[in-house]
Amino acid sequence: MKMRDVARRAGVSPATVSRVLNGVPTVGEEHRRRVLRAIEELGYRPNRLASNLRRRKAETIGVVVSDIENPHFTQMVRAVEDAAYRRGYRVLLCNTDEEPEKQRSYLEVLADERVLGVILSPSDPRGAEISRLLDLGIPVVAFDRTVADPRADAVTVDNAGGVRLAARRLIAAGHEKIGFVGGSRSIETGAERLAGYEAAMLEAGLEPVSVEGGFRIEGGREAARRLLSEELTALIVGNNLMTIGALKALRERRVRVPNDVALVAVDDPFWAELVEPPLTTLAQPVRRMADCAMEMMLERISGERSEPRREIFGFELRVRGSCGTA
Amino acid sequence: MKMRDVARRAGVSPATVSRVLNGVPTVGEEHRRRVLRAIEELGYRPNRLASNLRRRKAETIGVVVSDIENPHFTQMVRAVEDAAYRRGYRVLLCNTDEEPEKQRSYLEVLADERVLGVILSPSDPRGAEISRLLDLGIPVVAFDRTVADPRADAVTVDNAGGVRLAARRLIAAGHEKIGFVGGSRSIETGAERLAGYEAAMLEAGLEPVSVEGGFRIEGGREAARRLLSEELTALIVGNNLMTIGALKALRERRVRVPNDVALVAVDDPFWAELVEPPLTTLAQPVRRMADCAMEMMLERISGERSEPRREIFGFELRVRGSCGTA
DNA sequence: CTGAAAGCGCTTACAG
DNA sequence: CTGAAAGCGCTTACAG
Numbered sequence: 051m052k053m054r055d056v057a058r059r060a061g062v063s064p065a066t067v068s069r070v071l072n073g074v075p076t077v078g079e080e081h082r083r084r085v086l087r088a089i090e091e092l093g094y095r096p097n098r099l100a101s102n103l104r105r106r107k108a109e110t111i112g113v114v115v116s117d118i119e120n121p122h123f124t125q126m127v128r129a130v131e132d133a134a135y136r137r138g139y140r141v142l143l144c145n146t147d148e149e150p151e152k153q154r155s156y157l158e159v160l161a162d163e164r165v166l167g168v169i170l171s172p173s174d175p176r177g178a179e180i181s182r183l184l185d186l187g188i189p190v191v192a193f194d195r196t197v198a199d200p201r202a203d204a205v206t207v208d209n210a211g212g213v214r215l216a217a218r219r220l221i222a223a224g225h226e227k228i229g230f231v232g233g234s235r236s237i238e239t240g241a242e243r244l245a246g247y248e249a250a251m252l253e254a255g256l257e258p259v260s261v262e263g264g265f266r267i268e269g270g271r272e273a274a275r276r277l278l279s280e281e282l283t284a285l286i287v288g289n290n291l292m293t294i295g296a297l298k299a300l301r302e303r304r305v306r307v308p309n310d311v312a313l314v315a316v317d318d319p320f321w322a323e324l325v326e327p328p329l330t331t332l333a334q335p336v337r338r339m340a341d342c343a344m345e346m347m348l349e350r351i352s353g354e355r356s357e358p359r360r361e362i363f364g365f366e367l368r369v370r371g372s373c374g375t376a
Numbered sequence: 377m378k379m380r381d382v383a384r385r386a387g388v389s390p391a392t393v394s395r396v397l398n399g400v401p402t403v404g405e406e407h408r409r410r411v412l413r414a415i416e417e418l419g420y421r422p423n424r425l426a427s428n429l430r431r432r433k434a435e436t437i438g439v440v441v442s443d444i445e446n447p448h449f450t451q452m453v454r455a456v457e458d459a460a461y462r463r464g465y466r467v468l469l470c471n472t473d474e475e476p477e478k479q480r481s482y483l484e485v486l487a488d489e490r491v492l493g494v495i496l497s498p499s500d501p502r503g504a505e506i507s508r509l510l511d512l513g514i515p516v517v518a519f520d521r522t523v524a525d526p527r528a529d530a531v532t533v534d535n536a537g538g539v540r541l542a543a544r545r546l547i548a549a550g551h552e553k554i555g556f557v558g559g560s561r562s563i564e565t566g567a568e569r570l571a572g573y574e575a576a577m578l579e580a581g582l583e584p585v586s587v588e589g590g591f592r593i594e595g596g597r598e599a600a601r602r603l604l605s606e607e608l609t610a611l612i613v614g615n616n617l618m619t620i621g622a623l624k625a626l627r628e629r630r631v632r633v634p635n636d637v638a639l640v641a642v643d644d645p646f647w648a649e650l651v652e653p654p655l656t657t658l659a660q661p662v663r664r665m666a667d668c669a670m671e672m673m674l675e676r677i678s679g680e681r682s683e684p685r686r687e688i689f690g691f692e693l694r695v696r697g698s699c700g701t702a
Numbered sequence: 703c704t705g706a707a708a709g710c711g712c713t714t715a716c717a718g
Numbered sequence: 719c720t721g722a723a724a725g726c727g728c729t730t731a732c733a734g
Contacts, residue, residue: 052726052728053728054727060706062704062705063704063705063706064705064727064728065704065705065706065707065729066703066704067731067732068730069702069703069704070730070731072729076703076704076705077703077704078703079703081703095484095487095488096488096727096728097429097434097488097490097726097727097728098488098489098490098728099425099428099429099433099434099489099490099726099727099728100429100726100727100728100729101431101727101729101730102425102428102429102727103423103425103426103428103710103711103712103726103727103728104709104710104727104728104729105710105728105729106425106710106711106728107425108425110468113469118450118453118454118457119447119450119451119454121445121679124444124445124450125445127444127469128444128445129470131444131469131470131471132471134476135471137712140468140485140489141468142436142466142467142468142469143439143453143457143468143469144457145454145457145458145461158421159466161421162421162422162423162424163424163425163466164424164425204723263732268717287680294646294647294650297650298649298650308733319645321620321650321651323624323648324620324623324624324647324651325647325650325651326651326652327651363721376556378710378711378712379711379712380711388720388721389720389721389722390711390712390713390721391713391714391720391721391722391723392714392719392720394712395713395714395719395720398713402710402719402720403719403720404719404720407719407720422711422712423710423711423712425710425711425713426710426711426712426713426726427711427712427713428712428726429710429712429726429727430711430712430713430714430725430726431712431713431726432726432727462733516713517731621709
């Protein structure tokens with residue numbers, strides 16, 4: 051069943067049916083009623099594939115993250131889905147596993163699908179496909195990490211400032227040997243968090259000691275192991291996955307937290323309160339950030355803004371047991 | 377740029393370009409080469425919206441879960457995305473929050489979008505839209521919970537058997553007062569897990585004591601609180617979210633695990649090993665289940681199977697510290 | 703306010 | 719093996 055069937059039943063043209071369906075205001079009241087009744091009676095649903103082709107776009111939003119199983123991104127995706135649902139948009143989920151090739155491939159897919167916009171936590175911030183999307187008029191909102199193309203919007207956190215804050219707190223509590231389990235230096239958030247740590251150490255006249263953990267569980271474990279041979283009294287871990295690894299390393303060495311080593315973790319996953327002792331964390335306002343990203347995208351879609359917008363959110367230090375100064 | 381531009385450049389008809397793109401084998405070698413070169417030179421990408429309309433379907437798979445933030449579903453979605461990506465399909469993410477109305481709405485969207493198939497963890501197993509999808513020839517694979525329409529495939533776990541196993545283990549260890557924090561009785565998995573618990577208790581001549589926690593964190597907390605006034609020596613919790621709640625309840629009452637109360641949890645989220653003591657869990661083989669669901673769907677899409685298929689997986693009891701018999 | 707007509711960019715049955 | 723033509727089911731500029 052298609053529009054012409056509805057039109058026939060309502061005694062109008064398909065064009066009028068289309069207008070009613072799309073809320074075009076110029077339709078006469080009587081016609082509108084007849085059309086709505088015919089739709090009702092026939093149980094008609096418009097064919098989205100046809101309207102997509104005709105309009106040259108799909109009512110869909112692409113979300114590209116490196117790892118949906120990282121609670122940080124799960125939360126973000128959740129918030130985006132929520133906002134999209136409310137507006138009647140669909141969400142296309144794209145997982146890149148931090149592989150530039152997958153990012154490339156997915157961004158091409160999103161361009162091919164003529165999505166309304168893309169929220170992208172880039173694995174490869176200079177991928178040419180980002181510019182291709184923007185060329186096509188598809189708005190891109192960078193999330194967590196910025197992208198090279200200046201036309202993209204961006205929602206980030208003050209990584210350096212946050213970690214600096216955490217380090218200062220430990221320093222103020224008297225710690226001098228503070229280690230840092232960093233992400234990949236080649237990833238923006240990794241570099242910035244490291245920089246924040248180093249800045250705090252240097253300004254206090256202390257020597258920074260950091261090891262790269264690649265933002266993953268196993269990497270965090272190995273990095274923590276290596277740092278533990280340095281006789282540290284405190285440890286800052288650069289994201290929630292590496293924190294899982296670090297906790298494992300601390301346990302296998304029978305290191306007590308916070309007595310032997312005080313701990314502060316970046317990210318505030320739901321399990322931070324479940325472990326013993328509960329973790330002191332640097333929490334990102336993920337929900338607010340995701341809502342902001344969606345808002346930016348909607349501003350672009352509606353055409354009410356054409357200049358790039360960048361928002362930088364602050365971390366919140368949530369002091370719990372693991373840092374020993376609760 | 378469209379197909380006719382490629383055709384012109386290659387000196388063939390658009391039909392031939394289409395055939396090359398779709399791997400129709402009857403194209404002459406020379407023509408195929410010319411077409412591929414033209415595509416390359418022009419950087420042509422076919423318009424998916426057009427081919428979707430023409431073929432009356434989108435190369436997309438719908439995944440409908442009640443809560444993407446529940447690690448159980450996150451894992452499932454991840455596995456589905458992975459399999460879909462390998463085959464060049466997209467994934468449309470649908471979150472129902474356990475609301476029948478959202479399920480209804482999303483299933484209509486998926487029908488409108490003419491997806492290739494749907495993997496559905498139903499909030500409302502008898503929703504009429506499930507049958508509508510099947511009427512349209514869109515395969516539906518029920519995940520975790522079955523649906524009313526017998527034409528759907530299903531991948532489930534032996535909920536009753538798993539929980540029974542867990543209960544027996546506690547009974548064998550000498551426990552007599554064992555409580556159960558159940559999900560919603562109205563949800564299939566909730567009812568089955570409860571039944572498994574009750575069966576084990578009754579066959580041992582013990583009295584079952586259960587409270588419903590609605591599968592959510594807060595519900596689990598309150599259910600556990602109520603059960604703790606019953607002088608139990610052991611507790612089984614019906615899913616990972618309620619386990620978070622139960623752990624909180626145990627802590628606020630200063631109950632020691634496993635000395636005061638032994639604990640077994642259904643689901644094996646990644647944080648089960650991080651808490652103190654590590655949790656004894658009933659692990660579902662989520663990844664294998666998701667792969668199986670995808671396989672079922674692909675069998676339907678390719679048309680190699682038309683009879684419904686149901687697979688029931690077994691739980692695995694992972695004994696760690698929390699049950700006191702490690 | 704409304705309809706007839708063109709067209710979005712592919713795919714495919716048909717004829718050769 | 720290949721092309722011309724029809725058609726997927728909408729939307730919208732145009733004319734009235």
